[in-house]
Amino acid sequence: MEKKAAFAALVGRPSTGKSTLVNRLCGESVAVVSPVPQTTRNAIRGIVNREQGQLVLVDTPGIHRSEKKFNRRLADTAFHAAVESDLILYVLDVSRAPGPEEETIAQTIRGYQTPIVAVLNKMDLPSADFGQTKDFLKSQFAVFDESCFNESRIVPISAQKNEGLENLLSVLFNLAPAGDPFYPEEYYTDQEMDFRIAEIIRGAALPFLRQELPHAVYVEVADRELRENGGIQRLWVRAFIMCERESQKGMIVGKGGTVIKAIGLSARKELNRIFDWKVDLDLRVKTGKDWRHNDHVLKKLLDK
Ligand SMILES: Nc1nc2c(ncn2[C@@H]2O[C@H](COP(=O)(O)OP(=O)(O)OP(=O)(O)O)[C@@H](O)[C@H]2O)c(=O)[nH]1
Numbered sequence: 001m002e003k004k005a006a007f008a009a010l011v012g013r014p015s016t017g018k019s020t021l022v023n024r025l026c027g028e029s030v031a032v033v034s035p036v037p038q039t040t041r042n043a044i045r046g047i048v049n050r051e052q053g054q055l056v057l058v059d060t061p062g063i064h065r066s067e068k069k070f071n072r073r074l075a076d077t078a079f080h081a082a083v084e085s086d087l088i089l090y091v092l093d094v095s096r097a098p099g100p101e102e103e104t105i106a107q108t109i110r111g112y113q114t115p116i117v118a119v120l121n122k123m124d125l126p127s128a129d130f131g132q133t134k135d136f137l138k139s140q141f142a143v144f145d146e147s148c149f150n151e152s153r154i155v156p157i158s159a160q161k162n163e164g165l166e167n168l169l170s171v172l173f174n175l176a177p178a179g180d181p182f183y184p185e186e187y188y189t190d191q192e193m194d195f196r197i198a199e200i201i202r203g204a205a206l207p208f209l210r211q212e213l214p215h216a217v218y219v220e221v222a223d224r225e226l227r228e229n230g231g232i233q234r235l236w237v238r239a240f241i242m243c244e245r246e247s248q249k250g251m252i253v254g255k256g257g258t259v260i261k262a263i264g265l266s267a268r269k270e271l272n273r274i275f276d277w278k279v280d281l282d283l284r285v286k287t288g289k290d291w292r293h294n295d296h297v298l299k300k301l302l303d304k
Pocket residue numbers: 013014015016017018019020021032033034035036037038039040041060061062063121122123124125157158159160161
């Protein structure tokens with residue numbers, strides 16, 4: 001059987017379940033998931049290896065209309081990944097009415113020459129309205145070239161409940177071009193170590209952060225080294241949770257350091273799970289004043 005290989009970019013509004021879907025299909029937690037919109041900030045590759053071949057899924061930031069520089073950069077990352085890919089997975093949330101923001105996304109991606117698969121997620125919710133989302137797609141892609149989009153490419157799923165995913169994979173492998181795998185078959189992601197550590201810490205922190213805080217933090221791995229102790233190798237990591245203002249620091253540290261301790265515990269558990277070494281984490285909170293307006297920080301954070 002001829003093997004297939006493709007880059008498939010997932011694009012859509014914030015919180016439609018793109019990262020949840022990538023994690024499900026890769027069988028590993030490669031991207032941070034949270035109920036807060038605009039969780040993903042980078043194009044994150046998750047690799048699916050099957051008998052049919054290899055799909056490199058590219059998770060992207062949710063596209064949100066905003067004039068803020070930070071949001072514009074996130075949208076650029078998403079559209080850039082879509083243009084560069086062999087397939088586009090346009091992920092929609094069937095529990096929400098489409099509206100103007102959805103129209104903007106549909107209008108942009110239908111201008112690309114890339115085949116599009118519309119993934120209708122959250123079918124498990126009582127408020128799911130498959131018909132409404134399907135009608136929206138038909139209206140947006142009415143004049144579309146059949147080779148890029150047609151009704152068989154509207155795939156209902158529930159990423160959370162693991163429903164419809166095998167069907168989605170077979171649609172994707174059917175459309176994928178023949179080719180050799182891009183990555184060795186034991187890979188499920190190609191993230192650099194510091195980025196992966198930083199994202200695991202951010203993912204561990206998000207459930208403890210309220211109001212504007214999830215958007216106001218990023219994580220910086222300042223130092224790491226392999227240390228030997230009694231013949232056992234340990235990975236020592238110093239990382240900073242960076243926030244925007246002094247007043248936010250206290251909320252992240254918590255009374256008597258309880259919050260930062262809980263974040264550290266949760267992050268270390270996940271780091272210990274994915275790495276071969278035991279991990280020692282020295283986690284601190286620091287202020288990077290108004291970092292979302294600082295070009296240097298944005299470049300370091302978003303140009304990955
Ligand atoms: N009920 C239900 N919830 C889901 C499903 N998929 C994802 N979610 C939830 O939707 C929320 C957002 O999920 P994410 O995977 O972070 O969404 P995203 O599209 O990556 O979001 P951004 O990175 O902000 O663009 C989380 O609370 C998920 O648990 C689904 O199939 N059903």
